[in-house]
Amino acid sequence: MYEILIVDDHTHLVDSLAIGLPWELMGITAVHKAYSGEEALELLGYHAIDIVVTDIQMGGMSGLELISHVNEKWKNIKSVILTGHDEFQYAKEALQKHVSDYLLKPVSNDELEQTLRRLIDDMEQEGEQLINQQKISYLFRESLPKLRESLFQELLSGKNIPLSVVKDKIHLYELPFSLEEPTLLICIRVEEDYSHTDLYSVSLLEYAMFNIAEEVFSKSFHVWHCKDPYDYLIFLVQPMKNTNDTGKETAADVEILARLAQHQIKLYLKTKVSIVVSREGLFPQELTAMYHSALSTYSDFIGYQTESFLNVVQGQEFKEIRPLADLYAAPTLMQLIEVEQWGAFEEKLSRIFEELCSNGNNTNEYGFEIYVALLQAYSYFVHKKGKRMFEVFGRDIDKMLKADASWSAEPLREWAFGSFHQLKAYSDSRSDNLRLDLMERVYRFVGEHLKDVTLQSVADHVHLHPVYISNLFKQEAGENFSGYVLRLRMDKALQLLRDKDMKINQIALEVGYQKPQYFIKLFKTQFGVTPQEYKNSL
Numbered sequence: 001m002y003e004i005l006i007v008d009d010h011t012h013l014v015d016s017l018a019i020g021l022p023w024e025l026m027g028i029t030a031v032h033k034a035y036s037g038e039e040a041l042e043l044l045g046y047h048a049i050d051i052v053v054t055d056i057q058m059g060g061m062s063g064l065e066l067i068s069h070v071n072e073k074w075k076n077i078k079s080v081i082l083t084g085h086d087e088f089q090y091a092k093e094a095l096q097k098h099v100s101d102y103l104l105k106p107v108s109n110d111e112l113e114q115t116l117r118r119l120i121d122d123m124e125q126e127g128e129q130l131i132n133q134q135k136i137s138y139l140f141r142e143s144l145p146k147l148r149e150s151l152f153q154e155l156l157s158g159k160n161i162p163l164s165v166v167k168d169k170i171h172l173y174e175l176p177f178s179l180e181e182p183t184l185l186i187c188i189r190v191e192e193d194y195s196h197t198d199l200y201s202v203s204l205l206e207y208a209m210f211n212i213a214e215e216v217f218s219k220s221f222h223v224w225h226c227k228d229p230y231d232y233l234i235f236l237v238q239p240m241k242n243t244n245d246t247g248k249e250t251a252a253d254v255e256i257l258a259r260l261a262q263h264q265i266k267l268y269l270k271t272k273v274s275i276v277v278s279r280e281g282l283f284p285q286e287l288t289a290m291y292h293s294a295l296s297t298y299s300d301f302i303g304y305q306t307e308s309f310l311n312v313v314q315g316q317e318f319k320e321i322r323p324l325a326d327l328y329a330a331p332t333l334m335q336l337i338e339v340e341q342w343g344a345f346e347e348k349l350s351r352i353f354e355e356l357c358s359n360g361n362n363t364n365e366y367g368f369e370i371y372v373a374l375l376q377a378y379s380y381f382v383h384k385k386g387k388r389m390f391e392v393f394g395r396d397i398d399k400m401l402k403a404d405a406s407w408s409a410e411p412l413r414e415w416a417f418g419s420f421h422q423l424k425a426y427s428d429s430r431s432d433n434l435r436l437d438l439m440e441r442v443y444r445f446v447g448e449h450l451k452d453v454t455l456q457s458v459a460d461h462v463h464l465h466p467v468y469i470s471n472l473f474k475q476e477a478g479e480n481f482s483g484y485v486l487r488l489r490m491d492k493a494l495q496l497l498r499d500k501d502m503k504i505n506q507i508a509l510e511v512g513y514q515k516p517q518y519f520i521k522l523f524k525t526q527f528g529v530t531p532q533e534y535k536n537s538l
Contacts, residue, residue, distance in 0.1 A: 002120060003030040003047055007040040007054035007066065008082070009518070011486070011525050017053070020109045027120055036518070037061025039482055041069055042455060046467045049077055051119055053112075056083040059518025067099060078119045082107060148173050152226040156234065158288040158329035160351075166284055176222045177238055177283060184254050185278035185287070187294045188213070188233040188262075191306040192271050208269055209233060213261045220253065234291070238283065251280060255311050262309060274298070274308040288325060324359075324366055326351045333377040342424050349420065353413050367412045374416055378423060385430070392426045393419065438462060439476050442469065450488055451512045455481055490526045493519075497535045504531050 004023075008014045014033045023031055032047055034040035038061055040054070052070060054063040067079045079098070084105040100122075101115050151169055154161060163179065170177055177183070188209065194202050206227065213235055214223045221237040228234050239250050254277055262275050276297045278290040293312055302308045326348065327333075336345040356366050382392050390397045396419070445461050446453050458481075459466040473481045489511040496507045508519035523531050 002028045002050040002123070003032065004028050004051045004053065004116070005032045005034060005040060005043060005047075005049045007034045007037065007052065007058075007063065009035055009055065009058040009521060009525075011035050011483075011522075017109075017112070021113050021116075026113065026117055028116070033480060033482070035482065035486065035522070037063065037066040040066055044070065044074060044077075046455070046470065049074070050123065051078045051080065051116065053080045053082055053116075056081060059515055059521055071098065078123065080115060080119070082112075144173060148175060148224065149226040152224055152234070152236065153228065154330075155284050155287050156226070156228060156291045158325050160329065161284075163284075175224060177224065177236070178241075179284065180282050181238060182250070182280050183236055183238045183283040183287070183290075184251065184280055185290045185294055186213070186235040186237060186254070186258050186261075187276045187278070187291075187298070188235070188265075189274045189276075189298060189302075190231070190233070190271060191273060205269060205271065206233065209265055209271070209273070212264050212268065216257050216261045216264065217254075221257075228291075230295075232295075236283070236287070251277075251311070259309060262307075266307075272307050274302055274306060275310075276302070277311045279312045292323075324352060324355050324369060326355045327370060327373055333373055334380060337377045337381045337423075340427060342427075346417075346420065349416060353409065353416070356409055356412075367409065370412065370416065374419070378419060381423060393422055396422065435472065435476060438464075438472070442473065446485060446488065450485070450492060451510065453485060453512070486522065486526075489513075490523060493523060493531065494527075494534070497531055498538060504535075507531065 006014050006017050014035060018031050018033055023029075028051075030047070032043050032049065034043055037054075037058055040052070041061075043049070044052075052067070054066055056063040063081060063083070067081075070077050070079060078100045081099050081102045082105065083103075100119055103111065103115060151166075151173065155166070167179055170179070190206075190209075194205075210225050210233065213233075214225065217223045217235070217237055221239055224236040226234050237254060258275050258277050262273055265271055265273050276294045278294040281287065281290040297310050297312055301310060331341075331344070331348075333345065333348065336348060352370060356370065359366055379389060382389055441462055442458055445458055449457065455466045455470060459469045462469065470481055473479075473484070477484060493507055493511050496502055496510060502510075504520070505516040508514075508516040511519070513519035513522070520530055523529075523534075527534065529537075
């Protein structure tokens with residue numbers, strides 16, 4: 001939850017602290033290391049640091065100077081001074097800079113842990129004080145209409161939402177609907193052409209139509225509405241508990257009220273609409289089927305007629321073939337393969353074939369539908385990667401591009417999952433190659449610009465974010481970027497020291513350090529001797 005940055009020019013101390021405390025038990029999920037104030041500022045720009053633990057006296061920027069910069073740019077960061085200098089002026093200046101604590105070296109891990117735990121407790125209390133329950137409640141209520149509409153749209157699309165989650169959201173969104181009770185859908189299609197009307201005016205008109213329909217139904221029915229992807233206005237109505245009418249009488253009441261809404265929309269808004277009332281169905285399990293049957297009524301019976309009204313026949317059984325629900329439910333196969341969600345893609349594929357097997361005698365018809373959808377998704381992914389189909393599938397492409405109408409469910413399943421695994425393996429190998437190529441570019445750039453290289457300059461060179469480069473480098477190289485650069489600079493310093501004509505300050509500049517004393521300190525920490533002592537020993 002929290003992130004900490006440890007700063008000291010004694011690298012061994014930083015590394016020791018980074019592994020010496022039970023960070024995860026303390027609630028700290030990331031420990032960042034810096035060996036100078038300058039490097040600390042660079043890391044602060046890339047990570048959401050919560051606590052900085054820093055030495056005071058360091059080569060270059062001091063710890064107090066670092067804290068001054070932190071206070072200017074990141075006011076919520078807590079600072080802890082860790083130093084061997086027990087002098088009043090340091091403590092006084094630290095207090096002036098709002099340092100949270102001032103610990104003297106050598107400090108035990110237990111003492112530092114207690115200090116950090118106290119700071120974390122303080123931050124959690126501050127966080128709780130920042131949460132204004134009245135404001136949150138107000139913002140939530142402001143968002144309720146949008147949340148209700150979004151849930152309705154998800155249910156219409158056939159999204160697989162567990163019944164318990166639907167129940168919780170119905171309660172949370174203050175919707176008075178009872179689960180597994182009869183409901184009806186009313187679909188309204190606006191017949192006017194508003195393509196040349198501004199969005200604000202159209203939105204006002206739709207808002208007015210929602211209000212009229214809700215006013216008409218609200219005396220006897222609970223009403224829930226949304227706008228679907230095809231610009232139909234969709235209403236879900238459920239009889240109130242005190243309504244005695246059920247079955248056919250309820251459906252008749254809905255028809256009367258829907259016709260009244262159609263009339264009032266024309267009367268008051270001067271707008272023609274067509275209305276379809278769905279068959280009755282249980283909420284929410286039959287909602288998607290009711291919605292699709294209502295949409296089919298528009299396409300099959302109403303077409304381009306205006307001001308129509310149709311009531312889907314109660315109890316009508318649609319035995320004619322219908323699209324596979326799981327195949328088109330969001331997220332679609334195309335959407336999942338777009339973002340390479342391989343696990344979710346495979347799960348969806350399994351659900352599609354379960355539905356296929358449950359449809360009995362229509363296997364061939366549905367199989368062709370699945371085949372076309374998969375071929376479209378697979379070819380889209382391959383072409384998006386700049387490849388041809390045969391480069392990914394090899395000789396299997398012959399079978400892949402030959403739609404076999406005689407395929408039964410099992411051969412189709414074998415082809416679908418086999419092609420999926422080929423595609424996933426190609427994606428995995430491609431990702432590995434891209435990472436290797438990227439690391440080669442990073443290594444090459446660091447080697448060529450060792451004197452002035454920074455994480456930002458590397459990121460700019462490869463056109464990626466510094467945080468991504470930092471994480472990738474740690475994952476692939478097994479060490480921090482700053483540690484790698486330090487090691488290369490020290491190795492180069494060893495080579496230059498063998499040149500008797502170069503002075504220590506020249507070597508410091510050559511390996512990227514403006515201050516010779518800071519270079520000498522790093523060198524001694526790394527090798528146990530000063531550069532001059534090493535030079536004299538040659």
